[in-house]
Amino acid sequence: MYNPQSKKAEEFISHDEITETLAYAQRMKNDRAAVDDILVKARETKGLTHREASVLLACDDPEKVEEIFSLAFAIKQEFYGNLIVLFAPLYLSNYCVNGCLYCPYHQNSGIARKKLTQEEIYAETVALQDMGHKRLAIEAGEDPVNNPIEYILESLNTIYGVKHKNGAIRRVNVNIAATTVENYRKLRDAGIGTYILFQETYDKAGYETLHPKGPKHNYAYHTEAMDRAMSGGIDDVGLGVLFGLENYAYEFAGQLMHAEHLEAVFGVGPHTISVPRVKPAYGVDPGSFNGGISDELFEKIAACIRIAVPYTGMIISTREGRQVREKMLQVGVSQISGGSRTSVGGYDEAPEEDTRQFEVSDTRTLDEVIQWLIGFGYVPSFCTACYREGRTGDRFMELCKRKQILNCCHPNALMTLKEYLTDYASVQTREAGEKLIEQELERIPKEKVRDIVRKNLGNIENGQRDFRF
Ligand code: SAM
Numbered sequence: 001m002y003n004p005q006s007k008k009a010e011e012f013i014s015h016d017e018i019t020e021t022l023a024y025a026q027r028m029k030n031d032r033a034a035v036d037d038i039l040v041k042a043r044e045t046k047g048l049t050h051r052e053a054s055v056l057l058a059c060d061d062p063e064k065v066e067e068i069f070s071l072a073f074a075i076k077q078e079f080y081g082n083l084i085v086l087f088a089p090l091y092l093s094n095y096c097v098n099g100c101l102y103c104p105y106h107q108n109s110g111i112a113r114k115k116l117t118q119e120e121i122y123a124e125t126v127a128l129q130d131m132g133h134k135r136l137a138i139e140a141g142e143d144p145v146n147n148p149i150e151y152i153l154e155s156l157n158t159i160y161g162v163k164h165k166n167g168a169i170r171r172v173n174v175n176i177a178a179t180t181v182e183n184y185r186k187l188r189d190a191g192i193g194t195y196i197l198f199q200e201t202y203d204k205a206g207y208e209t210l211h212p213k214g215p216k217h218n219y220a221y222h223t224e225a226m227d228r229a230m231s232g233g234i235d236d237v238g239l240g241v242l243f244g245l246e247n248y249a250y251e252f253a254g255q256l257m258h259a260e261h262l263e264a265v266f267g268v269g270p271h272t273i274s275v276p277r278v279k280p281a282y283g284v285d286p287g288s289f290n291g292g293i294s295d296e297l298f299e300k301i302a303a304c305i306r307i308a309v310p311y312t313g314m315i316i317s318t319r320e321g322r323q324v325r326e327k328m329l330q331v332g333v334s335q336i337s338g339g340s341r342t343s344v345g346g347y348d349e350a351p352e353e354d355t356r357q358f359e360v361s362d363t364r365t366l367d368e369v370i371q372w373l374i375g376f377g378y379v380p381s382f383c384t385a386c387y388r389e390g391r392t393g394d395r396f397m398e399l400c401k402r403k404q405i406l407n408c409c410h411p412n413a414l415m416t417l418k419e420y421l422t423d424y425a426s427v428q429t430r431e432a433g434e435k436l437i438e439q440e441l442e443r444i445p446k447e448k449v450r451d452i453v454r455k456n457l458g459n460i461e462n463g464q465r466d467f468r469f
Pocket residue numbers: 102103104139140141142175176177178197198200216241242276277278279280281284319357358
């Protein structure tokens with residue numbers, strides 16, 4: 001029985017409710033009046049239910065699809081402005097006891113295994129700082145012996161502790177396997193940003209087939225992980241479906257139900273939603289799964305997510321190439337990775353063996369990505385202020401809902417971009433970035449804020465760092 005308030009996975013992600021939602025979406029998708037009503041509601045920018053959003057996703061009337069795309073972009077601009085937050089993944093260890101069929105880390109896959117030592121993590125962090133990164137997402141396989149929680153905590157401590165030139169990693173998000181409330185509390189106490197865990201698929205039967213062994217086989221334990229994370233005091237959680245495995249429409253409805261569940265139980269939805277697609281990897285052929293989707297459909301899914309959960313950040317990684325990422329930015333993505341390596345290590349020096357989790361499609365350097373963003377008029381942001389000022393969970397959502405991003409995040413973005421330009425950018429990027437900052441200063445609504453930003457930009461030129469509102 002479907003119940004968003006329930007703490008049981010099979011009740012808040014009800015298979016019957018998803019099946020009925022998909023049938024409802026098929027019935028309504030050609031009903032222009034119904035689609036228009038949903039679009040009217042969507043324009044109020046308070047979000048949509050999983051049923052309403054599923055109708056939009058199913059709708060294939062070209063005129064309406066066009067409206068969906070432009071509305072998604074408008075919503076992104078309204079809440080997040082033209083800011084794009086940048087981060088990089090850092091793979092700590094690919095030891096893993098699970099059997100995920102799509103992942104080259106699965107046990108007995110034959111991939112070369114590696115786990116970074118604390119000295120190596122230090123060196124990787126220095127290399128990432130020298131690229132200009134301020135935010136990381138750490139990643140590890142699930143292995144209680146090789147990658148226990150103590151290893152993750154020690155690694156966080158190492159990363160936050162690196163003081164190198166003007167660099168600093170100011171926010172570390174964590175993408176590790178589902179764990180206990182007690183361990184989530186330890187991660188919270190270690191100062192993590194978002195706890196990210198991809199559901200992979202909401203379809204229980206498909207899930208169990210794709211995860212034939214290891215702790216991850218347990219659908220309920222995995223699906224209820226965000227509840228445990230939030231009970232352990234982690235305010236910001238990040239969801240994700242691995243598109244390409246199972247039926248996208250099922251996943252879409254399930255993911256929105258998951259967001260509705262978190263909102264119903266904890267009063268705040270997911271901080272971010274990532275949109276990964278399964279990619280070629282060591283021993284993994286994406287064509288061997290049932291759920292492959294075209295680029296166009298992928299973009300439509302992202303647009304519908306943006307409309308359904310307007311206050312949730314949306315993340316796209318370098319799994320996707322430049323062209324897809326360009327389109328995804330137009331439909332509401334607010335965070336991207338840049339200059340990424342998916343090998344264990346690989347920022348400090350090229351790894352000796354292939355330990356990559358998947359093949360990266362966007363192989364540009366961070367500087368190239370920054371220059372590309374600036375070329376489109378986006379403001380690349382390395383801001384980490386909200387989390388460091390305690391604006392997490394519902395406090396961040398309030399800021400976003402009150403459309404205060406232009407008064408707060410936008411000036412912070414400009415100051416962190418200035419740091420990047422001063423410390424790490426190429427000559428061309430610096431030139432383009434300085435021009436962009438001048439233009440963007442005029443968009444800060446409050447004169448007082450603008451004056452403070454101008455002063456701080458000068459201070460950054462003179463060697464000071466880390467200003468924020
Ligand atoms: N081991 C943790 C877990 O079980 O959630 C951390 C996850 S892993 C390091 C990060 C994510 O990469 C996975 O959740 C999965 O969605 C994704 N991934 C695995 N294999 C992939 C592939 N071949 N292509 C694209 N993404 C993949």
